Amino acid sequence: MDLKWSEAIEGLGPSLLQGVVVVLQATIISFILATILGLLIAMCRLSKWKVIRGIFVVFVEIVRGTPLLVQLFYIYYVVPLLLNHLLSSGGTQPNIQFTALSAGIAGMTINYGAYISEVFRSAILAIDTGQKESGLALGFTQLQVLRKIVIPQALRNSIPVLGNYLVMMIKDTSLLAVISVSELLLRTQTYASQTFQTIESYTILAVVYLVLSLPLAHVMKMIEKKFHVEN
Amino acid sequence: MSETDQSMLKITELSKYYGENHVLKKVNLNVKKGEVVCIIGPSGSGKSTFLRCINLLERPSSGSIFYQGNDVLDGKWKTNEYRQHVGMVFQGYYLFPFKKVLDNITMAPRTLKNKDKAEAEKEAFELLEKVGLADKDNVYPASLSGGQKQRVAIARALAMNPELLLFDEPTSALDPELVGEVLRVMKELAEEGMTMVVVTHEMGFAREVANRVIFMEGGYIVEEGTPEEIFGNPKNERTREFLARVL
Ligand SMILES: Nc1ncnc2c1ncn2[C@@H]1O[C@H](COP(=O)(O)OP(=O)(O)OP(=O)(O)O)[C@@H](O)[C@H]1O
Ligand SMILES: [Mg+2]
Numbered sequence: 001m002d003l004k005w006s007e008a009i010e011g012l013g014p015s016l017l018q019g020v021v022v023v024l025q026a027t028i029i030s031f032i033l034a035t036i037l038g039l040l041i042a043m044c045r046l047s048k049w050k051v052i053r054g055i056f057v058v059f060v061e062i063v064r065g066t067p068l069l070v071q072l073f074y075i076y077y078v079v080p081l082l083l084n085h086l087l088s089s090g091g092t093q094p095n096i097q098f099t100a101l102s103a104g105i106a107g108m109t110i111n112y113g114a115y116i117s118e119v120f121r122s123a124i125l126a127i128d129t130g131q132k133e134s135g136l137a138l139g140f141t142q143l144q145v146l147r148k149i150v151i152p153q154a155l156r157n158s159i160p161v162l163g164n165y166l167v168m169m170i171k172d173t174s175l176l177a178v179i180s181v182s183e184l185l186l187r188t189q190t191y192a193s194q195t196f197q198t199i200e201s202y203t204i205l206a207v208v209y210l211v212l213s214l215p216l217a218h219v220m221k222m223i224e225k226k227f228h229v230e231n
Numbered sequence: 232m233s234e235t236d237q238s239m240l241k242i243t244e245l246s247k248y249y250g251e252n253h254v255l256k257k258v259n260l261n262v263k264k265g266e267v268v269c270i271i272g273p274s275g276s277g278k279s280t281f282l283r284c285i286n287l288l289e290r291p292s293s294g295s296i297f298y299q300g301n302d303v304l305d306g307k308w309k310t311n312e313y314r315q316h317v318g319m320v321f322q323g324y325y326l327f328p329f330k331k332v333l334d335n336i337t338m339a340p341r342t343l344k345n346k347d348k349a350e351a352e353k354e355a356f357e358l359l360e361k362v363g364l365a366d367k368d369n370v371y372p373a374s375l376s377g378g379q380k381q382r383v384a385i386a387r388a389l390a391m392n393p394e395l396l397l398f399d400e401p402t403s404a405l406d407p408e409l410v411g412e413v414l415r416v417m418k419e420l421a422e423e424g425m426t427m428v429v430v431t432h433e434m435g436f437a438r439e440v441a442n443r444v445i446f447m448e449g450g451y452i453v454e455e456g457t458p459e460e461i462f463g464n465p466k467n468e469r470t471r472e473f474l475a476r477v478l
Contacts, residue, residue: 135327137314138315151326153328154268
């Protein structure tokens, strides 16, 4: 077999570098938004109002019960159709569309937000009631106890799991190829189908993913260790 | 501030139900400024519930609580503001494990009384000195012994400058050799004139420090008197039985 490694690296490399930028963009933005969304959902699920709790239980179950792939299709293709339909009035027909990347970020945010909300929820519930009561006894309000005592600890305790989600997220950006985000997989597919350097292309792709996720996973391990020592 | 008698805390006919379970049965208690009241009694008699009703960690089912002449159950006085006047020390310490000792102490005054950092820390150091832990400001609670944790918890409560301190079995979770250091701090507080309501199994402490001892059983205050009366010459049969068991 005659493998053209250097040609593949030269041909595919620059494109993959651009892909890496897209992947990092999608991952970082989605991760930040998903963390915020997760915290909000977790708080709503711990709300004293039954209706709010109910709404978000249903939301989380829907998200967790459907594949990310389907969610991405739904947001990219179906949601604009629905919006256009809903917003059309009289003769005017709006033409709402999402860019592939923003639909991808929205999908990952919602999907990961639902999972992260469960992480936060259990981390919040895991904080000793005694600590909450000692906060209340000092004169803090319920909200202050939540903000100053419960949430800081819940966030800290969630860091290892969040780190795992971050690494998973980098890898899951490959799913964005299906809604035509030019991330790494799509670029590799295109290159491989044009040059027939299939083995080289996909091997390079796998290596790029490893280079992206392994150091991150390692950093997360170190952070986790540090937190174990402190507690 | 309408009440004219000098009770700091005046509790009348306080009852508490948990569902069908009648845990406190029309309990009355007056505490004057500077008084130390010790509550003793068997397990499950309602001592903790009573104490927790005083600072409204439990909502009483009926009855009234007046603090410095103010009705604390009528909803006019915000519960969190009322609690800033009434400190509480728990059996399980419940320090904030993610904060160093100094920050455990300064957190409430800085947030709730808008004290600036320097002032709050200066006061925190004085309190640490008082509880004998001047060198522990910069460590996390996890590195402290139980007795040290409890003394930090006392300092933390004192940082809010409360007029009344509630203690719920502050030494019951401690190894016997650590009980003394906590009781010593409490005794000093009593001598300085702090008003205290103390649920305790330490009969020696109650006998020595209390102005008044209350014996609770089955949700009732069965007997109440000076330490001499309760320990020396208990009138009620149940008090005698209890004391015979624990002494
Ligand atoms: N949150 C609660 N829900 C239901 N029942 C409770 C609750 N807290 C206490 N009880 C019940 O109320 C009664 C009194 O409990 P409490 O904790 O006040 O007793 P105690 O005198 O402090 O006992 P101990 O010496 O063991 O601390 C017990 O029967 C207990 O089971
Ligand atoms: Mg108790």
